[in-house]
Amino acid sequence: MSVQTIKFYQTGSFVVGNRLLEPGQRSVQSDPERSNALTSGHRACQGCGEALGARYAIDAAMRATAGNMIAVNATGCLEVFSTMSPETSWQIPWVHSLFGNAASVATGVAAALKAKGRTDIRVVAQGGDGGTVDIGFGCLSGMFERDDDVLYICYDNQGYMNTGVQRSSATPPAARTATTDVVGPEPGNVFGQGKSGPLIAMAHGIKYVATATVADLRDLEYKVERAMSFRGARYIHILVPCPLGWGSASRDTIQMARLAKETGIFPVFEAEGGQVVNVAKIRSKVPVEAYLSKQRRYAHLFGRSPRPDVVAHLQEMADDNIRKFGLVDNVAEEAY
Amino acid sequence: MLKQTEGSRGVADAIALCRPEVICAYPISPQTHIVEALGVMVKSGKLTQCEFVNVESEFAAMSACIGSSAAGARTYTATASQGLLYMAEAVFNASGLGLPIVMTLANRAIGAPINIWNDHGDSMAMRDSGWIQLYAETNQEALDLHIQAFRLAEELSVPVMVCMDGFILTHAYERVDVPTQEQVDAFLPPFRPRQVLDPVKPISIGAMVGPEAFMEVRYLAHAQQEKAVDSIARIGADFQASFGRESGGLLRTYRTEDADIIVVALGSVLGTIEDTVDELRAEGKRVGVVGLTAFRPFPTVALREALGHCSRVIVLEKALAVGVGGIVTADVKASLAGLPVETTTVIAGLGGRPILKTSLRKMFDEASSGALKPMTFLDLNMDAVNREMERVG
Numbered sequence: 001m002s003v004q005t006i007k008f009y010q011t012g013s014f015v016v017g018n019r020l021l022e023p024g025q026r027s028v029q030s031d032p033e034r035s036n037a038l039t040s041g042h043r044a045c046q047g048c049g050e051a052l053g054a055r056y057a058i059d060a061a062m063r064a065t066a067g068n069m070i071a072v073n074a075t076g077c078l079e080v081f082s083t084m085s086p087e088t089s090w091q092i093p094w095v096h097s098l099f100g101n102a103a104s105v106a107t108g109v110a111a112a113l114k115a116k117g118r119t120d121i122r123v124v125a126q127g128g129d130g131g132t133v134d135i136g137f138g139c140l141s142g143m144f145e146r147d148d149d150v151l152y153i154c155y156d157n158q159g160y161m162n163t164g165v166q167r168s169s170a171t172p173p174a175a176r177t178a179t180t181d182v183v184g185p186e187p188g189n190v191f192g193q194g195k196s197g198p199l200i201a202m203a204h205g206i207k208y209v210a211t212a213t214v215a216d217l218r219d220l221e222y223k224v225e226r227a228m229s230f231r232g233a234r235y236i237h238i239l240v241p242c243p244l245g246w247g248s249a250s251r252d253t254i255q256m257a258r259l260a261k262e263t264g265i266f267p268v269f270e271a272e273g274g275q276v277v278n279v280a281k282i283r284s285k286v287p288v289e290a291y292l293s294k295q296r297r298y299a300h301l302f303g304r305s306p307r308p309d310v311v312a313h314l315q316e317m318a319d320d321n322i323r324k325f326g327l328v329d330n331v332a333e334e335a336y
Numbered sequence: 337m338l339k340q341t342e343g344s345r346g347v348a349d350a351i352a353l354c355r356p357e358v359i360c361a362y363p364i365s366p367q368t369h370i371v372e373a374l375g376v377m378v379k380s381g382k383l384t385q386c387e388f389v390n391v392e393s394e395f396a397a398m399s400a401c402i403g404s405s406a407a408g409a410r411t412y413t414a415t416a417s418q419g420l421l422y423m424a425e426a427v428f429n430a431s432g433l434g435l436p437i438v439m440t441l442a443n444r445a446i447g448a449p450i451n452i453w454n455d456h457g458d459s460m461a462m463r464d465s466g467w468i469q470l471y472a473e474t475n476q477e478a479l480d481l482h483i484q485a486f487r488l489a490e491e492l493s494v495p496v497m498v499c500m501d502g503f504i505l506t507h508a509y510e511r512v513d514v515p516t517q518e519q520v521d522a523f524l525p526p527f528r529p530r531q532v533l534d535p536v537k538p539i540s541i542g543a544m545v546g547p548e549a550f551m552e553v554r555y556l557a558h559a560q561q562e563k564a565v566d567s568i569a570r571i572g573a574d575f576q577a578s579f580g581r582e583s584g585g586l587l588r589t590y591r592t593e594d595a596d597i598i599v600v601a602l603g604s605v606l607g608t609i610e611d612t613v614d615e616l617r618a619e620g621k622r623v624g625v626v627g628l629t630a631f632r633p634f635p636t637v638a639l640r641e642a643l644g645h646c647s648r649v650i651v652l653e654k655a656l657a658v659g660v661g662g663i664v665t666a667d668v669k670a671s672l673a674g675l676p677v678e679t680t681t682v683i684a685g686l687g688g689r690p691i692l693k694t695s696l697r698k699m700f701d702e703a704s705s706g707a708l709k710p711m712t713f714l715d716l717n718m719d720a721v722n723r724e725m726e727r728v729g
Contacts, residue, residue, distance in 0.1 A: 069535060085546070094538070094539075101395065101402070101426060104395070111403075112404040113407060115409055116357065138393055142393070
């Protein structure tokens, strides 16, 4: 397999540089012999959170498996930008079948490997939020319920970005998409009940569920490696900001992910066997406005006819997450 | 070994003899007995080195088959009717990816109205899916075709659908000859995939292909199916040489040599038609029948040869293209282009309506006298139809 030597000095966020760490604790990306599972030359947009997340996640999975892995991809941005025939960015065995069936295809790959006695080869399935919590949800639930030996990674950019930014069931309330436009008395997406992929995954009682963002890539790598230490069904849900769909500056992708976590809008945690075992605490709590106001998909909440009521509603949802997951120490104490 | 057994059980025995490595199962009548039997074999340890995966839908069943086949495992599933339609997207995908999956289709009508009985509406809906479609006339042939199907699929890297009439075959107890493991092993070599997901030699399967190459990819799939015409005939002949009985091949003729009128049909109804032909022959009528075993690829040349000399062809179809009529008819007509042969369509047996010898005799009589309309629905209750038409206006 071809290797690409390191191009830059990589540090994670809120952590010391690689130089000060033991080699085993360093980012996969700091290794000059890194695997480059998703190598350069693909067609992702500038500032794409998904490309970054996938690169770190799959390289971490490769380190955990010594390269003995097969990836299954749902239809979506990641598939389209990485494999325009006759080119491919993938340096691993990789298969794409359909939009809604990545989890089932992965089940099939795992079954084949088991039948052949090759369980040393591990299976990772990946898809966007649409391919995971919408159209692929039945297949995903089936894979969880059977406890098939598959790590499923959802790269959540909160909408159907590949088809031109339409609403998915992971699109947050009030966000503008092409199918939830800023018109009528309730501009943007509806305030429904929401649909949490990670919590539903946990309800299946599977071995390992984690959330992560591209703001803390070292944490993401750790979670992938942790996931690979289990056998059976596992799920990692990664928030990957999308400059195109969110209307955020491409240079702000990491910041958007960090703000999503620091506001409490996107709780970062780990769960084993259906129980939360670890949460990433908010370091300095930020009001949701700081996160929302940097994205054009929420522009209608500010500006000429602002909607402080909607912002307050979103703040309530973030505060609710903070209470439920104990994201801020004193708040957690109040809740209990 | 001769065995008095249910059609589904015979197919399950044949599949087990083919040493499948992954079987995906989702229940739908009338296919269930096949995967039930295979499930028992795997769970009891009778069928080893095989994973039996109970999935949550037919879409998942075919998707898991795609993953398993792409990882190099010999892969099998079975379905019927609504199940086939529910997996339709993955059915097309499996052939597009060139994955040699073998699937039994226990032919059953498509709803609404919901109906669990036999016709060919399901497989005909997947006519253009890129799968090879073989139709069994008897339980013995259903058993034999599955053994041939794996070899055919794996030689060509094209998936094969073995169609057997739901209930009429799947649930009928008949005597079948179940071959030995040694016989099947000698006939069917281990699966060597054309390409496989392997960390030692990573490849990307299922990339996006743009307008500059999509036509070529589709053409190659078509060329592969054209190659299958020869392969089906050759593998059928090989089967006969190895197992000592005729099974498979492209089509079968019955008393067609000097026939004026020939019926073309698929599946289990051929037995009834052959019996009717025998009776009419005894009365001196020159009639015959052609059974199509291969529908995809369509055996154009062989069919033209089998039918070219007669004056009238009746295509008896167990499916209806609403708004057009016959489905098989179009392909039969194309095969006979330029020849002075009249072709008529008879739609029969929809939703499990029995196709009786008396009705078939009437059909032959009308064809002889020239009274058979170009498009006929066998045993249609016109009173009920007219009543309903009057009611709705």
